[in-house]
Amino acid sequence: MKLSDIRDWLVSGQDFTEGVALYAQVGTSKTYQRLFALGATAYSQGVLQRELAQLVEVVGEEISHLDQDLRPVPVPPAAPVMPEPVPVVPEPAPVAPVATPVHLAFNQPLEELLDAAEQYAAQLLAELSQQLRQVRDERSHLHPQLTAKGLSRKARLVLALQIVGLTSEEAKIKALQAHVRQHGKLPGPVASAQLNDQGQLRQRLQNRLSYRCKLRKKQPAKAAQLAVVEAEIVLIRSKLTS
Incomplete structure (x- = not known):
């Protein structure tokens, strides 16, 4: 993987799945990897964007320092021999420290968030199992009622349709269980990138514009969420005008 791949992702549409794949190659935080595995949310998208941006900054500094160290040191011409020469020792150039990302403010709340997400998934699975x-x-x-004596053909047909409907319901619940086991939550609304219906896109745009107004009142605490919503608004408008 090239550093330019991360830079391209940061200035592109920032597909969450692609970003998670990039972080899996260079990121070291198991906590964040657990967060990203739960799926895309405004919070996880913001964390992913921040972490990849900081990785680009840190790696870029390290490469810059490495390039400087590998440059050949020019050898000055030999000085004429002088009586009792006084050697001149150059002062070492100060080395700029490499910034290391520290996220102490996020670690504990993030652990609590992951625990809460696991508990929520367990509760969903319990409710689905009951259903x-x-x-x-x-x-x-x-x-057993299908084979009851004296049952009319019409009544038997009604029972058969009810059984078919229940079988279909069973398949839907099983699919929901599989989704919760994999993602930790029930299936959410269709992503804006996958919407094509003009009416649905306009409704989604109105919702995002309203949500953006709320986020702007909570700056800078909601800066990451606001950036995600702004990008989605641009995407929806482009789909409406295309």
Whole structure:
């Protein structure tokens, strides 16, 4: 991976999945990797953008210092021999310290956030398991009625349709369970980049404009979230005018 790949990502649309892949190659924080694995949110997008930007800054400084160290030192011409020459020892040039990102203010709250996310996922799975049991119990109750004596054809058809509907509901709940196990949350709304319906895009734009007004009142604390919302507004407007 080249450093230019991260720079290109920072000035592009900042696709969350691509950014996470870049961080996995150069980042060292297991805590942030756990956060990014939970999926894209305004908070995680802001953290990812900040971390990659700081990595570019730190690595750029290190490369700059390395280039300076590898340059050949010019050898001055030999001085004429003088009686009792006094050697001149040049003072060492001060070395600028390499800035190391420190995120003490984020570590503890982030751990609490991850714990809360895991608890939330466990609660969702418990609720989905309960719904799944109810669907299966109801379907098991209907199955014997299909073969009941004296049941009309119309009534049997109604029961069959109910069983088919419950089977479909079971499949949906299983899909939700799989999504929660992988992402720690229920499926969210469709991303703006995937929306094509003009009405949905206009509604999404109105929501984001309103949200941007709220974030602007909370600056600079919400700067990262505001940057994400601003980028989404630009994307939606470009889709509406294309």
